[in-house]
Amino acid sequence: MNLRKNIRLFIRVICTVLLFSFSASDIFAETAYDFRKKVIDRYEGEDSNSRIVMKLQKIIHSKKDGGIKVKAERERKIVQYRKAYGKDDKIVMFFLEPADVRGTGFLSYVYDDSEKDNDQWLYLPALKKIKRIASGDKSGSFMGSDFSFVDVSDIKIDEYKHKFLTDGDLKGLLKEKSVQSILKKKFGKDGFSKAKIWLTTGGMKVVESIPVDKKILKDNGYSRIISWIKPDNLIIEKTLYFGKNKRAFKVRETIKSEKIQGIWSFTEMNMENFKKKHRTIIKFDDTKYNLGVKDSYFTQRTLERGL
Amino acid sequence: MRFLTTILILLLFFSLPGTFVCAMNNDSSDKRIEEKSDDWGSENDEEGWGEDDEDEGWNDESEDEDWGESDSGGDSDEEEFVAGNDYGTKEKKRSKLIPKVKLPFQGFLRLTVSNHLTTKSKPKNLSSAQLALELEYDKKFARDFRLHFVGQVFHDFVYELEQRGNYHGTELDKLESGGKLKELWLSYSQDSYDLYIGRQIVVWGESDGLAITDLINPRDRSLLFFQTLEESRLGVNMARFNYYWGENTLSLITIGEFRPNKMAVEGTEFDFRPDLLKSFSILPFNFMIGDHIKPEIGSRPEWGIRVMMPGEGYDVSFMAASLFDDDFVLSPSPNGVINMAHNRFDMYGFTANKLVEKFVFKIEAAYYHGKAYNRINPISPMLITPGNFLIVEDRDVINIAAGFDLTFNDNLSILFNQQYQLILNYDDYLLTDREILLTFVNFSFSFLNDTLKPSYTLFFLANGKDFIHKIAFEYQTEAGLSLSAGMDIVMPLSTDSTMSNYEDTSRVWGEIKNNF
Incomplete structure (x- = not known):
């Protein structure tokens, strides 16, 4: 009897422990939504100033090993x-070069509320006119680059459903023709093993984001976004983008990130559009945070007068 | 042959600033861009992959299956690729040979060549071969001051090549070469205001290609629409005070000189004089067209005031101005000379835009009080003299434009504006239409990451049933040189339409422009 009692007690204790442990993991486990939100809400200073060098390159890959040749x-x-x-964020930027667009100014009020369209104005010095520009189409190219307006300002958290991907999920991705096609271009015929490594989590958290409805798909232009994110500093290390036709076509990679004034910052990244055989490299030079930038910088006056 | 030689010399000349620009733009030309494609782990670090790894490999169908494009590079020139490294462009290599030059000025050098399209009344020939140099200087000094200068000089080789015999000396001087001071102003700025003094260009209004409230600066109409809107604006001397509160702006302007719209030089294909005189040919007098009568500004300078208020998803502005009309009315004198007079009128207007997803809807409206028009003098024919057959009378006018800007992806933007102008106290003796309907449509495409930009612009004047088509292709090279070509076509639907006299001015054109 005692033995039976002891076994029953043991089973009860085990069940209780298991029950509590499941509940705890359910309560304390971070969801992909929470994690992705943390990335979007990552502290980037009260204000900042950077000089940006944007290189727009027409490229071809070596078929053998994926090496890159810049054609233009x-x-x-x-x-x-x-x-x-x-x-919300307010951003003002001015073109310094090339000469034909020098002095062109771009002012944007980026709203967190996904129901609200961003306010954007462009100042063209040749026309001497401030023009409001539409922000509805966020899939449009950002200043002729391979980054779209969504890529530049990050996605809005509630516009997507998020889930974590495991190494097993990523392995499955390699079987998709479009993924295989771009990785074959990226790493070449001999680079299959490199491609397999590229598609592992590599110690990062990998989040798949899928638009919640067709409108978001249409506006942002992506049917799926897969982001590799470093859990310690919340920097997105690489992103794989799938177009409206559900095919992978674009890859963003962080080339360099560093801690500036205690804030993890991108200092160099590139975006390659395999469909267009084009890539954009963006370098952020001399980034400074918390300068006490005046509100008056983000007005139409600044747009017209310059900085 | 002379012309071709000139063009070749010019092209050679063009290539020099381009290389300077390249040299300036490639500070980091020697830096190689590091790829991070193999930083995600070592090849041995393959945990997580299934047991069937050995059976895996590229699926042959994957190559280019998505886009059906063939790589222009490949194994044949494999020696030019190094995994993980970029080879520089030709410009990068060239930059090592060219000394870096920092020019104190910015600007452009531009060669435009155009040829007539039609053969109805004249042989196909060159209409322009103009080389233009524009310089811009902008300097901030003493913390709060800024000096700005924009000037342009040009020489048109067409008069050496084809049309020299058609013009008198003074006209030729105006047409063949010249210069213009577009802007020269000094500004003083403080936290809440800016003061600008000097020759300036100020643009009001929302509409593209239409002038409803955009009346501060005169326009160069000597080439009708064969020049861009920005090229056609003429600077005037004024003082402008901008006061800022929040995101709003109050702008006060007082204009110290009168400059009329610049009309076509006598004898050119855009000259309005022969048609004007033809319309008065039934009268038993001989006329000649005189010059502009510049109004005495004296103690009543032109002035303007505008308040701009941007909001969330919309912008609104209100404006009022008292201006001398940059367009002219005819002022006959007893000696048979018809001069061009410029009378004063008041303008009250507003503009607004509203963002709705991919659309920016725009409206612009103005009420002109006391705008001068020519009227046939309704007196007995026996009493008509060269000095009184036309009179000048004031009328009130409503001028409205509405339209939208629409953007599709990054490839296409559409601008549409419809203008409606109505003279309120109209009578049949007025030498103008009671209503004017003008449509402006522009389609702009962008391909190859903003390097190739075709565009099509249509002006449709409903009164005269005139169409003006402008088709342009612009290609931006990586060295900052832009190559453009296009056609400007005047298409009147009837022989008595407004633009029928200018049908022969349709042309095909090409342009090389180097910004530096």
């Missing part, structure tokens, strides 16, 4: 100021 390159230099207003 254009360079744009931009100065940018950003200031946070709660969850």
Whole structure:
């Protein structure tokens, strides 16, 4: 009897422990939504100033090993100021080079509320006119680059459903023709093993984001976004983008990130559009945070007068 | 042959600033871009993959299956690729040979060549071969001051090549070469205001290609629409005070000189004089067209005031101005000379836009009080003299434009504006239409990451049933040189339409422009 009692007690204790442990993991486990939100809400200073060098390159890959040859390159230099207003941001940027767009100014009020369209104005010095520009189509190219407006300002958390991907899920991705096609271009015929490694989690958290409805798909232009994120600093190390036709076509990679004034910052990244055989490299030089940038920087006056 | 030689010399000349620009733009030309494609782990670090790894490999169908494009590179020139490294462009290599030059000025050098399209009344020939140099200087000094200068000089080789015999000396001087001071102003700025003094260009209004409230600066109409809107604006001397509060702006302007719209030089294909005189040919007098009568500004300078208020998803502005009309009315004198007079009128207007997803809807409206028009003098024919057959009378006018800007992806944007102008106290003796309907449509495409930009613009004047088509292709090279070509076509639907006299001016054109 005692033995039976002891066994029953043991089973009860085990069941209780198991029950509690499941509940605890359910309660304390971070969901992909929470994690992705943390990335979007990552502290980037009250304000910042950077000089941006944008290289727009027409490229071809070596079929053998994926090596890159730049066929043509254009360079744009931009100065940018950003200031946070709660969850909203105000950004002003000016083109310094090339000469034909020098003095062109771009002012944007980026709203966190996904129901609200961003306010955007463009100042063209040749026309001497400030023009409001539509922001409805976020899939459009950001200043002729391979980054779209969504890529530049990150996605809005509630516009997507998020889930973590495991190494097993990623292995499955390699069987998709479009993924295989771009990785074959990226790593070449001999680079299959490299491609397999590229598609592992590599110690990072991998989040798949899928638009919640067709409108978001249409507006943002992505049917699926897979992001590799370093859990310690919440920097997105690489992103694989799938177009409206559900095929992978674009890859973003962080080339360099560093801690500036205690804030993890991108200092160099590139976006390659395999469909267009084009890539954009963006370098952020001389980034500074918390400068006390005046509100008046983010007005039409600044757009017209310059900085 | 002379012309071709000139063009070749010019092309050679063009290539120099391009290389300077390249040299300036490639500060980091020697830096190689590091790829991070193999930083995600070592090849041995393959945990997580299934047991069937050995059976895996590229699926042959994967190559280019998505886009059906063939790589222009490949194994044949494999020696040019190094995994993980970029080879520089030709410009990068060239930059090592060219000394870096920092020019104190910015600007452009531009060669435009155009040829007539039609053969109805004249042989196909060159209409322009103009080389233009524009310089811009902008300097901030003493913390709060700024000096800005924009000037342009040009020389048109067409008069050496084809049309020299058609013009008198003074006209030729105006047409063949010249210069213009577009802007020269000094500004003083403080936290809440800016003061600008000097020759300036100020643009009001929302509409593209239409002038409803955009009346501050005169326009160069000597080439009708064969020049861009920005090229056609003429600077005037004024003082402008901008006061800022929040995101709003109050702008006060007082204009110290009168400059009329610049009309076509006598004898050119855009000259309005022969048609004007033809319309008065039934009168038993001989006329000649005189010059502009510049109004005496004296103690009543032109002025303007505008308040701009941007909001969330919309912008609104209100404006009022008292201006001398940059367009002219005819002022006959007893000696048979018809001069071009410019009378004063008041303008009250507003503009607004509203963002709705991919659309920016725009409206612009103005009320002109006391705008001068020519009227046939309704007196007995026996009493008509060269000095009184036309009179000048003031009328009130409503001018409205509405439209939208629409953006599709990054490839296509559409601008549409419809203008409606109505003279309120109209009578049949007025030498103008009671209503004017003008449509402006522009389609702009962008391909190859903004390097190739075709565009099509249509002006449709409903009164005269005139169409003006402008088709342009612009290609931006990586060295900052832009190559453009296009056609400007005047298409009147009837022989008595407004633009029928200018049908022969349709042309095909090409342009090389180097910004530096």
